[in-house]
Amino acid sequence: MGLKDIFRLKGTKVTMMNRSYMELYSTDEESADYVKKLVDLGAVIVGKTKMTSFASPEEPTDQWIDFHCPFNPRGDNYQSPSSSSTGAAVALAGYSWLDYSVAGDCAFPQPGDLHQN
């Protein structure tokens, strides 16, 4: 299972796909409640997938500042893979060996977000 790098996973550092954020925060000592549930159910996390910085609506290539945008497995690999759970979608679509890919809605939900999405 891939995990969008917006979820805390014990022993790793959430990057929020932003270098300044990474400099401010250290390795997570506890996983997010949702991740705990997944692990308790037997999920094997294989990696953290890329997203747009702070799960914002960014498009490649000039809006991906700190990290490179994943390649869309469709077509000639140069279609935009959209956002914000870019790596999660790319990995699930592109890799037959990945069983599940956890994505997320947004980093800091506000009232009305769920309604809009």
Place this chain on the structure above:
Amino acid sequence: MNEPIAGLDIRPVVVIRELIEEELVHKIENLLRKIALLDDVFSDGFATIAIVQTGATGIADELVSLLKTTGYFETVYCSYAESPVDVLPSAPYFLHGYNIHQAWRLYPDDLDAFICSVIPEDVWEPKW
């Protein structure tokens, strides 16, 4: 382990969970086929050395002898787990000295989808 592996070689092995009945030895081909089907790590290279792991004493030597007669493996070892609960699942592993290590298959991230890869520290009791 009855016979220690010499040196610091890392050997691919297949661990076979305790076979509690003799007839199961003759079904070893089915077990290997099942492992090959379900386990993405397994390849023919792991089926050269077999380790029968058991949580009990007294029956392992017979099982090892029986397994050797099947001719599927070049070498068969026996490993005793601390208790029946600690017996490893039948699967491919790496053997290094006296220790059996978990084996993970590496996949290329050609699409650059991951920011980092992780493996669990303890599969039996994941710490979160």
